Amino acid sequence: MVLLGAGCGIPAASDVRVDGKGGAATEAGVISRGSEPPTRTASGTLQEVFVRNFLSAAAGEPDRAYERVKAFVAPEDKIRLQDKKGSEVALNVVRLREAVYTPNRDLTTTVKITVQQIGVLRANGTLAPPVATETEYEFGLRSASFDGGVDDDRAGLYIIDPPNVLLLSDTALRQYYQDETIYFWSSDRTRLVPDQRYRPQAVPVERRVNEVVKWLVGGPSDWLRPGVVGLPDRTELINNATGGNGRWEVNLDMPSDDQNGIDQLITQIAWSLGDLPGQLELKIRNNAQPVVILGERRNSHALYPHAASPLRFGVYDGAIHPLDFEGEPSGTVPLAPEVNRNVVSASLGFAKDRRILAAMVVTGSKNRYRLAVGTGVEPVSVLSRSSTEYSSISRPVWLRMVDSRPGRGLVVADGQLYRFDETARMYQMPLNLPSGEVTAVAAALDGQRVALIAGGRLYVAAVNLDGGGVSIGPPRELVTSLTNPTAVDWGREDQLVVAGSVGQPALYEISVDGALETPLRTDLGAKVNHLTAYPSNRGVRAPSGAYMYEVNGVAYRSSPFERIEPSRVRGIAQVPAGVRQSNPSAPFFLY
Helix, strand or coil: CECCCCCCCCCCCCCCEEEECCCCCCCCCCCCCCCCCCCHHHHCCCHHHHHHHHCCCCCCCHHHHHHHHHCCECHHHHHHCCCCCHHHCEEEEEEEEEEEEEECCCCCEEEEEEEEEEEEEECCCCEECCCCCCCEEEEEEEECCCCCCCCCCCCCEEEECCCCCCEEEHHHHHHHEEEEEEEEEECCCCCEEEEEEEEECCCCHHHHHHHHHHHHHHCCCHHHHHHEECCCCCCEECCCCEEECCEEEEEEECCCCCHHHHHHHHHHHHHHCCCCCCEEEEEECCEECCCEEHHHHHHHCCCCCCCCCCEEEEEECCEEEEECCCCCCCCCCCECHHHCCCEEEEEEEECCCCCEEEEEEEECCCCCEEEEEEEECCCECCCEECCCCECCECCCEEECCCCCCCCEEEEEECCEEEEECCCCCEEECCCCCCCCCEEEEEECCCCCEEEEEECCEEEEEEEECHHHCCEECCCEECCCCCEEEEEEEEEECCEEEEEEECCCEEEEEEECCCCCEEEEECCCCCCEEEEEECCECCCCCCCCCCEEEEECCEEEECCCCEECCHHHECCCCCCCCCCCCCCCEEEEEEC
16 A cells, blocks of 8 residues: 555544555556455454455445445444345445545544545446545444454454445456446447446356346446437346356347347347357247357357458658558558648548548648548549638547448547548537537547547547438546546547546556546656557457557557657658658558
């Protein structure tokens, strides 16, 4: 534990111990997983360990959460916690900032913990935005010895005057839960969209199928609803999903007999079960569908159609060039030389028919910028430009499409979010956000979720592509240890790579609900003004954690961490002796 400082208002005959955390509460390599949190007596009389265990006690299956927490509470104070059952159980997930221990004359200890409210873990495995606003909780500790006197290691400790809510630390969330991804069909039913859930490690593996199907029946997370569709209304699970030895049976009561919808449901279940092998027999009102081999269904119905291994590019002296690294594929610039000029930043992508989608920020007049867009077969030779120039434009991003509809993307210009089309026409997007300019936008690989930075805060939101348009649902703010975020991109299906500050500029990996975070770089020295990542996924088995960023005009890459030197830029002229060579900038991935 790290000493952070002293407290105040302390009796003369007592001392103070401060228990705090340096860095992230969920730093990689610190935690070993377990299925059940420790019991009350596991810590003996070690107060710091006991409090840590108390903040883990609620972890596990919801119907026993109050029982586990009350085991830590002194008998005379158990009544302070009003039991809730089943689906009503909600855990306040908090990030522990520090804990102050103040011994009292009556041999009790007053504990004051400072926390950051992260969210509410519901019985359906979703982490909803935080409801509580408390930043401090205070409670007491006393010996559990029968005579109430000298501490007894065997008897342990009790909580007195407990908080009237169930608290769960983010450390316990990572340690005693398995974060899982389930999928819902997009609102236009063209692709599957990830949704994050948490399953207690204590849930037996044989019940995993049942839990996943219950989550699917219950519908998507609230923030994701505007961009996806749930199962038909009044769908219910008939009994529990059963099975074993590689064969699973699921029986649903559904109001629809649409065979295409049932087939999509089978695909949805297959992907939501992760890499679970074996066979699935789906029954609709006891009427069996043909048995499906889960692995074969996943192989035949790609999660991300047309996905490809990433190629690295960057900007050098106003033109896009490939970046070459040993052991990685390298591409060619899909633009004609006459349009590959005056580039500040860029986003290149593939349409379904393998057309190139190119969106670039190019220089305009008097330190202003335009959006330039070109599409077509490689090489793209014609660009359209936005009718308006802006004082600042972020790197544009394409919303990945899986059908033949025209490409659409998002870009931030002068603090406002815009969507753009293949002709570089820009349309301002309304956002239901507190006042504050938008500074960054990033699109997930599925094209149905975006991350935003606005007013110095980090958000995620669902995208709806119905009717040929683009609309964005109410954004959800993510609570993180990072402050003043400057850049964001999607590093995985359920993880963001975010640049911000933890006292100094840093890069973190943060889950899509803000609960799980891991520091990636904490020695950047200056703020990140450009960030790009390749969203690793289950469709393309590329190495995870690939991202690139720019600080103070110098570009870097991860895995391994190193500066991107001009020698990595292909197709540039030799610089004469004595002339300072330019740095590559604004790196990005093509996939």
